[in-house]
Amino acid sequence: MSEEKSFVGHLREFDVKINDWSIFKPRLLNYFTANNIDDPVRKRAILLNLLSEDSYRSIFNLCLPTAPERKTFEELITLFSDHFGTQTSVFAEREKIYSAKKLSSETANDWAARLRNLAAYCEFDEELNIALRDRFIVGYNKGPVMDRLFEERKQISLAEAIRIASSKEAARGKEATPFSLKGEPLFHFRKGSKCAASAKTSPSTSQEISANKMSSLWQKQSSVIKLSIPARPLPFAMKSKVEDELNRLLEMGVISPVEYSEWGIPEVPVLKPDGSIRICGDFEVTVNPHLEVDKYPLPRTDDLFASLAGGEEYTKLDLSNAFNQVL
Missing domain, CATH: 3.10.10 (HIV Type 1 Reverse Transcriptase; Chain A, domain 1)
Structure with missing residues (x-):
């Protein structure tokens, strides 16, 4: 009896409505490399087998009048990349990173990691580290950490800025905070x-x-x-x-x-x-x-649905800080 070959890693089904082709493609290629799969026919069969019904229907329509099974693996990859590839605007992506601000719940390393993610489609090329360093410092919350970073010369690297910010945050954690709580405020x-x-x-x-x-x-x-x-x-x-x-x-x-x-x-x-x-x-x-309560009658559910009939666009509001936002 021949021994059953075990494979490294696992690939999930690709669904165009859920998954991102720019993420799935490198994972697929890495799977082939890790398992020494070089046969283009086998690669094509694995790719088509991993498609959901909607995804296969899409690629089937793109291949007409030829069936997907008659296309080479490279041709299928090209079709997928052209059809499912993310179309981005460099300046729209840069606007996201230029307007980003550090969240109070983020550490210095978390803030740097989020900036790297935002810069994925910005095409900064060799200027990437400079752009990340500048936004890392300027996007910091006003306070002792930003003041400390502003003291540095322009030659400071991103890694050094992260180290300084992390050290300052650690030092602040040991200091007495402006609020010394002895119970619930x-x-x-x-x-x-x-x-x-x-x-x-x-x-x-x-x-x-x-x-x-x-x-x-x-x-x-x-x-x-x-x-x-x-x-x-x-x-x-x-x-x-x-x-x-x-x-x-x-x-x-x-x-x-x-x-x-x-x-x-x-x-x-x-x-x-x-x-x-x-x-x-x-x-x-x-x-x-x-309080003097404003006893305004709430509309009935049936009346609400009737007024929304024929609508095409709806808005969902999520008040993350409801008490303060209502006030």
């Missing part, structure tokens, strides 16, 4: 023409979220009792993430300091699927009972 509101919310951690350290639109919702009765609920315990595992989110909101101008507020609402930090934190407030225990 409070959201504070004060009644008046301007309604403000703050994430207060101590008598001398607080943050304020401006919310002018809520002022019209406060009841006018002077007998309303102001409530300030004590802070709830904050899990230590979430402490650093909550601090980072408060710092991010401060840098963006979403929150600003306030020295005193008559209202204190417990904060509810919500852990999102990507590991970041969304800052919410438990308004049911303080503010909600004193």
